[in-house]
Amino acid sequence: MKTVQELKEIASSVRIDALRGIHAVGAGHPGGSLSVTDILVSLYFNVMNVDPQDPCAEGRDRLVLSKGHAAPGLYSTLAHRGYFDPEEMLTLRKLGSRLQGHPDMHKCPGVEMSTGSLGQGFSNAVGMALADKMDKRDRRTFVVTGDGELQEGIIWEAALTAAKYGLDNLIAVVDLNGLQIDGRVDTVKKVVPVEDKFEAFGWETFSVDGHDMQALLDVYEKAMAxxxxxxxxxxxxxKGKGVSFMEDQAGWHGKAPNDEQLEAAIKELGGDR
Amino acid sequence: MADVKKIATRESYGKFLVEYGADHENLIVMSADLSGSNKTDGFEKAYPDRFVESGISEQDMLAEAAGIAHSGHVVAASSFAMFAAGRAFEIVRNSIAHTNANVKICATHGGITVGEDGATHQTFEDVALMRVLPNMKVIVPADDISTKKLMTAEFGEEGPAYFRLGRAAVPNVYTEDSVLEIGKGAVLREGNDVAIIASGIMVAPALEAAETLHADGIEARVIDMHTIKPLDEDIIVKAAEECGKIVTAEEHSVIGGLGGAVAEVTAQKCPCRVAMVGQHDVFGESGKPAELLKKYGMTAEDIVKAAKSL
Incomplete structure (x- = not known):
């Protein structure tokens, strides 16, 4: 268990190493990685029952990053959680790396499902939680989606299935950063109010500030009850949280920072590397 | 060899599930609102706790199947071939084939013998679509006995597979003591003048065609290529070398299907003439299965004609 202050510091390091990886290869998705970082850090460090030394341990909680393009955010979180050395972030997206452009469950320890094709991870996670229900296995499945991703039809097919089977061992977190490649989600194809939609589909919903560590920890408690x-x-x-010039800019969805930008970003994030 | 009893391979699949489920508790069966048609309803009745009704959402069913499989189960997921292989193609590719999930996609109502439902439901592309996916086995059983034997073998193996099953009743071409092996074609009749390589419901007409050819003094070798992938290249090369001519017969588009697969092997390893009986780049239409097979050129007579054309 980490204190809120410790979680914040870890999140800064996670953001820095995600950006270092993207910078090293000159490609990747900084915007969504930075927006999802606090969600992932709070889950992996204080909520989920996982053992980085035994990534496939029986009874572990599982997380599926359905917005697979935020892989640098996930990898960096896993690295700082102890699954592998954060320096491995510098191999991101390079030939032979375990850190593929989108998460690969057979390559990277801690990755529970290969994702990247939007919407599928959400449905995969519903299947995982359903399997645990059928097997009467007491553990949780977490699934993290983007808000633009909610435009995929399979999300809503799977949402119906999860409600039908009363999957209270499944917790979905929507990283509602409001942007997608072509611009504002509200303009491209509006998905809000997300809460109303999931409620109409038979889910319990909560709203939270996705960058307030204490609020995140509190809402997970409520969700698990x-x-x-x-x-x-x-x-x-x-989107782009923590780096002023990347914040709320659709242009930083899938673009790598140059040397100066990386340096400025690390400085803003309180890093001294 | 032939037994007169006719049974559709979808029925054989339904029976297999109930039998196999009895002593394989990790089998989960999924259906997308078609359990009566794809014959998963017997399993549902026998083992309701291990049956998942996905409703009309094939993509969700197959993505969930991957999630269930990666939780330690073998999953049999069923819909019509059109929707399992067609509508859900990219889900099958990324969630099942790429992750090497232990999901057996058991797709029924393949081909033109769907009949009256017409073009939107008659799949001629599924074998081609599944065949190009790494990790994916593609199996097209010819009859009741081989369906059961091939499923029994494959359900004991890890990894994804696509079974293409039919709606229409077909005669047995095998007997209970026949030995079948996934990835090995079966020679059902010897002959050295021409080789007929068939799959699925076209195996029985291939045997009929061989009889007709025999009456004309042409000895045809008949091979049931029940496994389209991994393809038995040796048996194809041997047929090409010893017979010199090959006819393929399938209830599927000859583009990318068994015909295409056989031609890929002969072109690379032992060039010979190949005539292809199957659907030739057109959509189907409503009609009775037998009428459609005749109109679209997938009968024993068409195989005879193809053999003589070489």
């Missing part, structure tokens, strides 16, 4: 229904946590976030 829900019985008989799957839970969706709508986490309001800022």
């Amino acid at each position: 829900v019985k008989g229904k799957p839970v969706c946590i709508v986490a309001k976030t800022v």
Whole structure:
């Protein structure tokens, strides 16, 4: 268990190493990696039952990053959690690396499902939680999606299935950063109010500031206490969070920082590397 | 060799599930609102706790199947071939084939013998689509006995597979003591003048065609290529070397299907003439299965004609 202050410091390091990886290869998705970082750090360090020394341990909680393009955020979180050396972030997206452009479950320890094709990870996670229900296995499945990703039809097919089977062992977190490649989600194809939609589909929902560590920890507590229904946590976030010139800019969805930009970003994030 | 009893391979699949499920508790069966048609309803009745009704959402069913499989199960997921292989193609590729999930996609109602439902439901592309996916085995059983034997073998193996099953009743071409092996074609009749390599419901007409050819003094070798992938290249090369001419017969588009697969092997390893009986780049239409097979050129007579054309 980490204190809120410790979680914040870890999140800064996670952001820095995610950006260092993207910078090293000159490609990747900084915007969504930075928006999802606090969600992932709070889950992996204080909520999920996982053992980095035994990534496939029986009974572990599982997390599926359905917005697979935020892989640098996930990898960096896993690295800082102890699954591998954070320096390995510098191999991101390079030939032979375990850190593929999108998460590969057979390559990277801690990755529970290969994702990247949007919407599928959400449905995969519903299947995982359903399997645990059928097997009467007491553990949780977490799934993290983007807000633009909610435009995929399979999300809503799977949402119906999760409600039908009363999957209270499933917690979805929507990284609602409001941007997608072509611009504002509200303009491209509006998905808000997300809470109303999931409620209409039979889910319990909560809203939270996705960058407030204490609020995130509190909302997970509430979500885990829900019985008989799957839970969706709508986490309001800022794309590019923590780096002023990347914040709320669709242009930073899939672009690598140059040397100066990386240096400035690390400085803003409080790093001295 | 032939037994007169006719049974559709989808029925054989339904029976297999109930039998196999009895002593394989990790088998989960999924269906997308078609359990009566794809014959998963027997399993549902026998083992309701291990049956998942996905409703009309084939993509979700197959993505969930991957999640269930990666939780330690073998999953049999069923829909019509059109939707399992067609609509859900990219889910099958990324969630099942790429992750090497232990999902057996058991797709029924393949081909033109779907009949009256017409073009939107008659799949001629599924074998081609599944065949190009790494990790994916593609199996097209010819009859009741081989369906059961091939499924029994494959369900004991890890990894994804696509079974293409039919709606229409077909005669047995095998007997209970026949030995079948996944990845090995089966020679059902010897002959050295021409080789007929068939799959699925076209195996029985291939045997009929061989009889007709025999009456004309042409001895045809008949091979049931029940496994389209991994393809038995040796048996194809041997047929090309010893017979010099090959006819392929399938209830599927000859583009990318068994015909294409056989031609890929002969072109690379032992060039010979190949005539292809199957659907020739057109959509189907409503009609009775037998009428459609005749109109679209997938009968014993068409195989005879193809053999004589070489």
